[in-house]
Amino acid sequence: MLAAINWHSILFLVFAGLACAFAVAVVVADNIVRMAFYLVLALGSTAGLFFLAGAEFIGAMQLMIYVGGTLVLLVFGVMLTAQAPFISIKTSTNDRVLAGVVGAALLAVLLQAAFSVEAWRRPGVGQVANPSATPLGMALLGVRVDDPPAGTSPSLVRSGYLLPFEIVSVHLLVVLVGAAYLARAKRRRTPRGIETADVAASGGSR
Amino acid sequence: MNPLNPMHAPSALAGLFAVNLMSDPVSVTHYLVVGAILFTAGIVCMAVKRNALGVLMGIELVLNGANVNFVAFSSPYLQGEQTASIGLDGQAIALFVILLAAAEAAVALAITLNFYNNHSTVDIDQADGLKG
Numbered sequence: 001m002l003a004a005i006n007w008h009s010i011l012f013l014v015f016a017g018l019a020c021a022f023a024v025a026v027v028v029a030d031n032i033v034r035m036a037f038y039l040v041l042a043l044g045s046t047a048g049l050f051f052l053a054g055a056e057f058i059g060a061m062q063l064m065i066y067v068g069g070t071l072v073l074l075v076f077g078v079m080l081t082a083q084a085p086f087i088s089i090k091t092s093t094n095d096r097v098l099a100g101v102v103g104a105a106l107l108a109v110l111l112q113a114a115f116s117v118e119a120w121r122r123p124g125v126g127q128v129a130n131p132s133a134t135p136l137g138m139a140l141l142g143v144r145v146d147d148p149p150a151g152t153s154p155s156l157v158r159s160g161y162l163l164p165f166e167i168v169s170v171h172l173l174v175v176l177v178g179a180a181y182l183a184r185a186k187r188r189r190t191p192r193g194i195e196t197a198d199v200a201a202s203g204g205s206r
Numbered sequence: 207m208n209p210l211n212p213m214h215a216p217s218a219l220a221g222l223f224a225v226n227l228m229s230d231p232v233s234v235t236h237y238l239v240v241g242a243i244l245f246t247a248g249i250v251c252m253a254v255k256r257n258a259l260g261v262l263m264g265i266e267l268v269l270n271g272a273n274v275n276f277v278a279f280s281s282p283y284l285q286g287e288q289t290a291s292i293g294l295d296g297q298a299i300a301l302f303v304i305l306l307a308a309a310e311a312a313v314a315l316a317i318t319l320n321f322y323n324n325h326s327t328v329d330i331d332q333a334d335g336l337k338g
Contacts, residue, residue, distance in 0.1 A: 008283075012232045016240045023247035023267055032257050039263050042244070046270055049240065050300075052232075053281035058300050062273075065304050070266065070311045077259050077315045081328045089256040089329055096254060103250040107242060114238035123231040124284035136297055146294050161298045168305050175309035182316035 008052060015048035030088040036075050043067050057133040140165050234285070237278030244271030258318045258328045262311065269307045276300040 022042035029035045043066050050059035115121070135146035142162035248267030255261050278284060280296025322328050 006231060009230060009232055012236060016236070019240060020243045020247075023244050026263055026267065027247050027251045027254065032259060035260060035263055039266060042267070043270060046244070046274060049237070049274060050277050052283075053237065053277050054283040055277045055281060055297050055300070058273075058277055058297055058304075061301060061304055065308055066266075066270075070308045073311055073315055074259065074262060074266075077262075077318060080319060081259065081322050086257060086328050091254050091256055099250045099253045102253070103246050106249060107246040110242035110245065111239060114235050114242055120234040120238065123233045124281075135294055136301075139294055139298060140301075144294070148293075164298075164302060168302055172305060172309050175313055179312040179316040182313070183319045 012049070012052050015045045015052065018042075019045035019049060030090065032078055032087055033082065036071070036078050039074070040067060040071050043071065054131055056131070057136050232284060234278050234281075237274055237281075237284065241271045241274035241278070244268075244274060247271075256329050256331055258321065258330050258333075259315075261330065262314050262318070265314075266307060266311065269303055273300045273303050276303070 019042050022038045022045065025038040026035050026042060029038060043062065047059045047062040047067065050056075050062055135144070138145045139160045140162070142160035144158045144160055148156065148158065244267055248264045248269075248271060251264030251267060252261050253264075255264065276296040276299050278296075279292045280294065280300075282291065285291045318328060321333060325332060
């Protein structure tokens with residue numbers, strides 16, 4: 001009995017169920033603080049799905065950047081704006097029904113597309129020769145050490161991801177500087193002398 | 207062979223659900239279903255929520271659903287005989303999506319805080335200052 005159970009599939013069902021249930025809970029919940037908590041759990045369960053798919057590095061990055069960084073940022077945003085009238089802003093029932101109908105139609109289209117390709121429904125072999133994060137790490141440095149896909153010429157030169165990696169890193173730096181500039185405190189509650197000095201120092205723009 | 211034909215849809219569903227989920231290995235389609243549900247939840251969340259931070263959470267869900275699909279297509283565990291695999295590209299794209307989502311969340315949060323400082327609300331229905 002125990003030998004017949006495929007633990008990979010069991011764990012997939014657990015993580016997939018948790019991810020979908022908490023994603024739906026984010027939509028259904030009205031309280032913004034609870035929405036943030038449900039989102040943490042949904043994204044954490046998705047990291048489990050990544051581990052089960054053999055993408056250990058992506059799963060770890062999901063936990064560290066998404067759950068550990070982005071969502072902490074979101075929770076800070078929730079806390080900074082969580083005045084009593086904004087904790088739960090109700091949506092009208094008409095909008096909810098309309099969004100539900102549109103969402104159901106979209107889900108039907110996506111599921112039909114997911115089931116339409118025969119090759120995707122074939123179950124996997126469930127094992128890999130020697131899993132490691134080395135191919136991805138080397139590819140980010142511009143060197144491909146992974147096996148080429150079947151059916152392509154082995155002499156084909158495949159590019160790495162060094163240029164996108166650099167572009168993304170510079171993009172992240174620029175974005176964080178811009179975000180710090182946008183979110184800086186403009187109207188400080190300080191004594192008048194300090195505030196006028198502050199305005200004069202910033203060119204009197206605000 | 208209309209895929210929406212009621213005679214055809216149950217057979218497609220039977221391919222996934224009538225089999226024993228406990229003992230059969232997972233295929234790419236399983237992951238695509240999870241990605242579709244996450245994506246739809248994110249779209250509905252973006253459309254329904256009136257709190258600006260709720261809309262942001264919907265965007266995170268949409269990006270995450272797309273990531274699930276990328277990882278599933280690149281996974282060597284889920285491929286029968288290398289038919290649908292996009293290899294390492296999927297994992298690299300998923301990594302870039304995570305990084306860009308972090309950047310996007312930072313900027314969107316800064317804009318939301320700015321809006322809150324100026325208007326003392328995060329209700330996006332109040333953000334109609336540019337309406338003609």
